[in-house]
Amino acid sequence: MSQNTATEYEAVIGLEIHVQLSTNTKMFCGCQLQFGADPNTLTCPVCLGHPGTLPVPNEKAVRYAIATGLALGCSIAPRSMFHRKNYFYPDLPKGYQISQFDVPICSDGELAGVRIHRAHMEEDAAKNIHVGESGRIHGAGRTVVDYNRGGTPLVEIVTEPDIRSGAQAREWLQLLRATIKQLGVSDVNMEEGSLRCDANISIRPVGATELGTKTELKNMNSFRFIERGIDAEIARQTALVNAGEKVRQETLHFDPSTGSLTSLRSKEESHDYRYFPEPDLVPVAPPAELIEEIRASLPELPLEKADHFENGLGLSVDTARFLAFNAEIGAYYQEVLLEAGADVDAKRTADWVTGELVARIGADADPAESKVTPVALAQLVTMVGEKKVTNAGAKTVLDRLVESGGVPEQIVEAEGLAAMGDGDELAGIVDAALEANPKAVDDMKAGNMKAIGAVIGFVMKQTQGRADGGEVTRIVREKLGL
Amino acid sequence: MSADLIALSAAQAAVALHAGEIDAAELFSAYADRVAGEQIGAYLWREEGNPLVERPADFRSTPLAGVPIAVKDLFCMEGVPSTAASKILEGYLPPYTATSIARLQAAGASVLGKTNMDEFAMGSSNENSGYKTVKNPWDETRVPGGSSGGSAAAVAAGLAPWATGTDTGGSIRQPASLCGLVGLKPTYGSVSRYGMIAFASSLDQAGPITRDVTDAALMLKYMQGKDERDSTSTGLPDEVELPSATDLNGKRFGVPSTIDWSGVQPGVKAVFDAAVERLTALGAEVVEITLPHAEHGLSAYYLIAPAEASANLARFDGVRFGLRSEGEGLTAMYENTRHDGFGAEVKRRIMLGTYALSSGYYDAYYGRAQLVRTKIADDFRAAFNKCDFVVTPTSPTVAFKVGERVEDPLAMYLSDLFTVPMSLAGIPAISVPAGLATPDGAAQAAPGDDGALPVGLQIAGPAHSENALLDAAFAFERATEHMPAPWER
Numbered sequence: 001m002s003q004n005t006a007t008e009y010e011a012v013i014g015l016e017i018h019v020q021l022s023t024n025t026k027m028f029c030g031c032q033l034q035f036g037a038d039p040n041t042l043t044c045p046v047c048l049g050h051p052g053t054l055p056v057p058n059e060k061a062v063r064y065a066i067a068t069g070l071a072l073g074c075s076i077a078p079r080s081m082f083h084r085k086n087y088f089y090p091d092l093p094k095g096y097q098i099s100q101f102d103v104p105i106c107s108d109g110e111l112a113g114v115r116i117h118r119a120h121m122e123e124d125a126a127k128n129i130h131v132g133e134s135g136r137i138h139g140a141g142r143t144v145v146d147y148n149r150g151g152t153p154l155v156e157i158v159t160e161p162d163i164r165s166g167a168q169a170r171e172w173l174q175l176l177r178a179t180i181k182q183l184g185v186s187d188v189n190m191e192e193g194s195l196r197c198d199a200n201i202s203i204r205p206v207g208a209t210e211l212g213t214k215t216e217l218k219n220m221n222s223f224r225f226i227e228r229g230i231d232a233e234i235a236r237q238t239a240l241v242n243a244g245e246k247v248r249q250e251t252l253h254f255d256p257s258t259g260s261l262t263s264l265r266s267k268e269e270s271h272d273y274r275y276f277p278e279p280d281l282v283p284v285a286p287p288a289e290l291i292e293e294i295r296a297s298l299p300e301l302p303l304e305k306a307d308h309f310e311n312g313l314g315l316s317v318d319t320a321r322f323l324a325f326n327a328e329i330g331a332y333y334q335e336v337l338l339e340a341g342a343d344v345d346a347k348r349t350a351d352w353v354t355g356e357l358v359a360r361i362g363a364d365a366d367p368a369e370s371k372v373t374p375v376a377l378a379q380l381v382t383m384v385g386e387k388k389v390t391n392a393g394a395k396t397v398l399d400r401l402v403e404s405g406g407v408p409e410q411i412v413e414a415e416g417l418a419a420m421g422d423g424d425e426l427a428g429i430v431d432a433a434l435e436a437n438p439k440a441v442d443d444m445k446a447g448n449m450k451a452i453g454a455v456i457g458f459v460m461k462q463t464q465g466r467a468d469g470g471e472v473t474r475i476v477r478e479k480l481g482l
Numbered sequence: 483m484s485a486d487l488i489a490l491s492a493a494q495a496a497v498a499l500h501a502g503e504i505d506a507a508e509l510f511s512a513y514a515d516r517v518a519g520e521q522i523g524a525y526l527w528r529e530e531g532n533p534l535v536e537r538p539a540d541f542r543s544t545p546l547a548g549v550p551i552a553v554k555d556l557f558c559m560e561g562v563p564s565t566a567a568s569k570i571l572e573g574y575l576p577p578y579t580a581t582s583i584a585r586l587q588a589a590g591a592s593v594l595g596k597t598n599m600d601e602f603a604m605g606s607s608n609e610n611s612g613y614k615t616v617k618n619p620w621d622e623t624r625v626p627g628g629s630s631g632g633s634a635a636a637v638a639a640g641l642a643p644w645a646t647g648t649d650t651g652g653s654i655r656q657p658a659s660l661c662g663l664v665g666l667k668p669t670y671g672s673v674s675r676y677g678m679i680a681f682a683s684s685l686d687q688a689g690p691i692t693r694d695v696t697d698a699a700l701m702l703k704y705m706q707g708k709d710e711r712d713s714t715s716t717g718l719p720d721e722v723e724l725p726s727a728t729d730l731n732g733k734r735f736g737v738p739s740t741i742d743w744s745g746v747q748p749g750v751k752a753v754f755d756a757a758v759e760r761l762t763a764l765g766a767e768v769v770e771i772t773l774p775h776a777e778h779g780l781s782a783y784y785l786i787a788p789a790e791a792s793a794n795l796a797r798f799d800g801v802r803f804g805l806r807s808e809g810e811g812l813t814a815m816y817e818n819t820r821h822d823g824f825g826a827e828v829k830r831r832i833m834l835g836t837y838a839l840s841s842g843y844y845d846a847y848y849g850r851a852q853l854v855r856t857k858i859a860d861d862f863r864a865a866f867n868k869c870d871f872v873v874t875p876t877s878p879t880v881a882f883k884v885g886e887r888v889e890d891p892l893a894m895y896l897s898d899l900f901t902v903p904m905s906l907a908g909i910p911a912i913s914v915p916a917g918l919a920t921p922d923g924a925a926q927a928a929p930g931d932d933g934a935l936p937v938g939l940q941i942a943g944p945a946h947s948e949n950a951l952l953d954a955a956f957a958f959e960r961a962t963e964h965m966p967a968p969w970e971r
Binding site for chain 1: 537557558564566569574576577578580675676677678679680682683684710711712713765789790792795796797798799801802803812816836839840841844846
């Protein structure tokens with residue numbers, strides 16, 4: 001490397017992911033969990049922190065935490081402890097959060113090359129709503145608190161700093177989300193906050209082993225923002241270092257609408273949480289048989305699923321991973337395959353789902369919520385396979401399905417989209433096309449088959465796309481003796 | 483008639499009620515009238531109605547048949563002012579009732595009122611009440627002990643046949659000793675803590691303050707039990723039996739040779755020595771044991787308890803219930819509320835506890851204190867290989883004068899010298915009246931001596947040994963000359 005070359009930097013990224021568990025009741029009391037209920041209707045003396053109340057752990061939440069740990073390849077502590085994490089805030093009724101500290105329930109795992117440092121159980125805080133212009137506590141006219149969310153069971157997953165880019169973070173998080181979704185332990189809905197992600201980001205010269213000063217990017221609520229936020233922060237740090245300045249340890253907020261990063265607080269102001277063992281709870285000591293029972297009941301997880309899609313169904317690596325890591329789309333795809341029956345072309349079906357359907361409804365949408373039922377798409381793909389409808393015709397059918405649902409066969413019928421067979425009608429139209437394109441005919445005869453495009457275009461126009469391109473080519477060759 | 487009613491112990495009253503010899507509503511009124519006129523600061527709230535008249539069916543077929551009871555203000559009761567004697571909870575009406583109180587009520591106890599105490603159970607004299615100081619009925623210039631001082635004073639003054647207390651480092655046993663009563667701190671976990679306003683969660687335990695050992699057994703019987711709302715509760719493995727032992731044949735009582743008698747009043751020592759002689763006379767064998775780490779118990783206790791308290795009291799922030807003192811912004815509101823709501827001793831302990839848990843100090847203070855705690859528990863385990871029970875004085879002194887120790891927290895903390903080790907070990911211990919001493923504590927005294935003050939004997943046993951412990955205490959009580967309580971005079 002010459003002296004003139006600028007130092008190359010690499011990013012070092014670790015993620016902290018909060019997952020709200022989809023138990024029926026809260027972590028330490030019997031209150032129902034339900035998103036969007038009227039404020040402060042799902043509370044009791046325990047989750048409001050009334051004097052004299054005590055926490056009782058939710059067994060299902062412990063089960064879910066163990067399942068999460070096992071799916072992430074973690075070891076499960078035979079005896080883990082709850083601790084109190086002390087700080088004052090109106091959304092924290094007891095003045096401490098019950099969390100885990102030095103002995104978390106899950107530790108030392110790995111998912112797709114990213115090591116999991118730990119995954120521990122804790123209770124969620126309530127929700128502060130700042131009434132006023134800023135939408136933040138500073139400058140708020142008034143703050144009200146909704147305690148419905150307070151006490152929701154959480155698993156906090158902390159990775160090792162094994163991620164190197166925003167794109168990798170996004171892709172890995174999608175896999176993590178799909179994995180947890182598959183486990184059925186959380187809704188993992190980022191908009192509703194049941195999956196929340198913070199990123200710790202630093203940069204260092206390529207080849208260095210020491211870590212640079214890290215910043216923390218808080219609470220990004222979509223995969224796209226996570227990727228953009230991380231990339232923006234990497235760029236900011238790189239520019240700082242290139243300008244000879246130092247990165248300051250701080251917590252940042254990424255504003256996706258402006259792409260800007262603002263400082264929330266510097267670490268010097270950070271709390272001393274005064275962790276100590278929660279005396280109101282006994283250690284969590286899941287029997288080995290319980291852990292094995294949970295392990296045995298784990299469903300097929302996305303990584304295994306990707307392998308099945310790729311090697312069992314013959315999909316490309318990218319398509320296989322896309323389907324396996326995007327839980328809803330993957331589940332929908334499998335549903336379509338099931339409806340279409342054994343003879344259907346899995347690859348073609350995948351193309352229709354990941355290509356045409358996703359292009360129409362968006363990659364973030366759940367196809368199961370669209371108007372296109374798996375039965376309908378299965379029927380459409382089958383019709384394409386049987387050449388009852390052309391690709392172009394099928395795309396029109398899909399447009400209709402996305403708009404208003406329905407049955408493909410009926411749409412084809414109603415709109416006259418049925419593919420033309422190899423009958424006289426098509427041969428007649430081909431004749432007309434050849435007649436109308438003498439130059440193309442000459443070119444083809446001279447060996448330039450590309451010229452057939454003009455002829456096919458003419459036929460398609462005449463048939464409104466119902467003709468099969470392959471069939472037209474066959475007839476043309478036959479007629480011209482090519 | 484009223485005086486006859488007051489003369490009945492709780493167990494005697496229950497028997498008389500079941501036999502139809504006395505009327506439950508009259509019994510309640512006899513006490514309620516006395517409570518209405520009380521001048522010693524024992525109660526913070528009193529029941530003005532008469533539940534036995536209003537809801538007689540609730541009591542008719544129950545084991546306690548309506549026997550009145552006083553409840554320490556640390557226990558939450560639905561719709562009843564429950565303040566832990568703190569200004570920060572003034573006017574607070576809990577939306578639920580503590581499990582132990584609900585159990586006593588279900589067994590037919592009818593609540594007379596809530597008794598005064600040291601604020602959040604922090605204190606040994608009841609002078610730390612946020613509302614008023616309690617006077618010792620034996621000598622109203624003296625303290626009743628604490629923190630369950632209101633409960634002890636109420637029972638000693640005939641303002642209740644019995645009362646619930648709570649004990650974190652001696653808060654049942656020490657006031658029982660200073661007021662000439664029986665006070666039992668059960669094994670940690672036997673009585674549910676749900677609904678007891680928390681001071682130090684790993685130490686807090688509810689129990690009875692009563693006139694005699696039989697009543698202590700009776701209350702424990704209906705208070706104890708595993709509670710699904712308290713993860714640390716276990717209940718007692720055996721049904722609680724009313725005690726019946728008449729001798730102590732074959733029982734071994736350990737006297738710690740490690741006691742430092744220099745801080746113990748001679749009168750207290752004399753009563754203790756006489757008590758040990760009576761144990762021997764009852765057929766017991768007295769053996770010497772050592773509790774090498776007990777001397778560090780007080781230091782460990784005054785780190786662990788404040789540390790837990792500093793977190794337990796964080797919920798009193800003015801946001802959801804109790805006092806709120808407004809201020810400019812959130813932090814000012816927190817500060818004003820806690821400044822106005824907490825008394826000096828509570829603030830002192832919150833600061834001690836916060837410091838002990840702070841980053842960089844945790845290992846040296848809280849962590850080390852927990853190690854000492856383990857050592858003390860080990861000491862007791864070893865001792866119980868050599869004896870069935872350990873005996874000590876309950877308090878190093880007789881009841882002291884109001885105001886005598888308020889300026890000297892360390893002297894106040896020494897009140898718990900003998901009671902704290904059992905709390906740290908989580909084992910049961912009972913204080914039983916053992917005799918009297920002169921008011922200056924210089925010498926033993928006899929019933930009838932002018933100004934004589936009660937001295938208690940503490941008997942401790944292994945975890946879950948309550949039945950044996952109550953039996954031993956019962957035999958000792960029978961062999962001890964009756965000391966008329968203030969209400970009897």
